[in-house]
Amino acid sequence: MAQASKHGAPERERKFLVKKLPANLSKFKQEQIEQGYLAIPKSNGRSNEIRIRHVGGEYVLTVKRDRGEARNETEVPIPAASARSLWPLTAGARVRKVRYKMPYEGLKIELDVYAGRLRGLAVAEVEFPSAAAMKKFHPPDWFGKEVTGNDAYSNSTLASSGKNPKAR
Amino acid sequence: MAQASKHGAPERERKFLVKKLPANLSKFKQEQIEQGYLAIPKSNGRSNEIRIRHVGGEYVLTVKRDRGEARNETEVPIPAASARSLWPLTAGARVRKVRYKMPYEGLKIELDVYAGRLRGLAVAEVEFPSAAAMKKFHPPDWFGKEVTGNDAYSNSTLASSGKNPKAR
Numbered sequence: 001m002a003q004a005s006k007h008g009a010p011e012r013e014r015k016f017l018v019k020k021l022p023a024n025l026s027k028f029k030q031e032q033i034e035q036g037y038l039a040i041p042k043s044n045g046r047s048n049e050i051r052i053r054h055v056g057g058e059y060v061l062t063v064k065r066d067r068g069e070a071r072n073e074t075e076v077p078i079p080a081a082s083a084r085s086l087w088p089l090t091a092g093a094r095v096r097k098v099r100y101k102m103p104y105e106g107l108k109i110e111l112d113v114y115a116g117r118l119r120g121l122a123v124a125e126v127e128f129p130s131a132a133a134m135k136k137f138h139p140p141d142w143f144g145k146e147v148t149g150n151d152a153y154s155n156s157t158l159a160s161s162g163k164n165p166k167a168r
Numbered sequence: 169m170a171q172a173s174k175h176g177a178p179e180r181e182r183k184f185l186v187k188k189l190p191a192n193l194s195k196f197k198q199e200q201i202e203q204g205y206l207a208i209p210k211s212n213g214r215s216n217e218i219r220i221r222h223v224g225g226e227y228v229l230t231v232k233r234d235r236g237e238a239r240n241e242t243e244v245p246i247p248a249a250s251a252r253s254l255w256p257l258t259a260g261a262r263v264r265k266v267r268y269k270m271p272y273e274g275l276k277i278e279l280d281v282y283a284g285r286l287r288g289l290a291v292a293e294v295e296f297p298s299a300a301a302m303k304k305f306h307p308p309d310w311f312g313k314e315v316t317g318n319d320a321y322s323n324s325t326l327a328s329s330g331k332n333p334k335a336r
Contacts (some may be wrong), residue, residue, distance in 0.1 A: 038218055039206070085244045
């Protein structure tokens with residue numbers, strides 16, 4: 001996951017489907033992530049997307065504005081008891097996944113392997129230090145189709161549909 | 169304000185405009201309240217309304233579902249630092265008010281006197297222990313028109329419009 005608190009820093013990310021999971025996954029750092037949405041804006045809304053994420057025994061509240069390649073997000077810690085009280089309100093809008101963090105050519109790949117209703121789906125995200133680095137990126141051979149900005153693969157859409165878009 | 173944490177308890181409230189502020193206001197307990205909205209659902213949305221409230225040096229995050237006389241709300245404390253990081257995201261959707269808590273015939277009136285852009289607006293809310301008590305309520309003579317369920321007087325609408333509906 002991103003740092004515990006990013007105050008309005010724009011994200012430079014590209015997102016790809018995964019053709020085949022790498023064979024050596026177990027050697028990378030992994031996190032169990034569970035997240036649920038309190039608010040998912042309509043595509044034409046000016047509302048924020050708001051989620052609770054549970055990872056590594058910590059809870060964070062994340063507020064995201066806008067969509068696409070560059071979006072702002074603010075992430076703050078909240079007490080476990082507060083998060084647990086809010087959790088029931090995310091019913092029907094949750095995802096569980098294992099995140100693998102893999103270094104790649106000086107960059108960092110975050111590979112999300114979904115569980116539960118979304119089992120079978122894996123998505124890789126790459127964060128870039130600059131717009132130039134983002135453009136010149138050469139994906140590893142296990143990456144599939146690019147889905148950057150494709151709302152069908154946003155976590156909020158996956159959470160509320162509960163369906164792997166590929167399997168539709 | 170309501171208790172620090174209400175887990176899905178339905179609210180039984182009626183809301184009234186105020187014809188004239190009571191003369192003896194200063195003798196009642198008062199709170200300075202500042203609140204900002206992170207998410208305001210469209211009237212036809214299934215999203216939650218989510219706000220941060222700052223009162224008495226504490227910060228709470230409140231999530232409300234549904235609208236009208238009976239709605240569920242969950243309120244949880246969040247750390248001051250987290251609330252301050254989220255606050256900029258509520259720009260353009262805030263209200264400030266002084267809340268007076270006044271006992272009345274075994275009930276509790278909460279009188280909100282708005283400040284800032286909404287100066288001149290005052291709204292009184294009464295909470296009831298039962299549906300029967302709610303129906304048989306006789307308002308004090310300083311109460312004006314009932315606006316229960318009137319979305320124009322919801323805090324989220326006031327916050328995003330910044331206008332006193334009477335003054336339109």
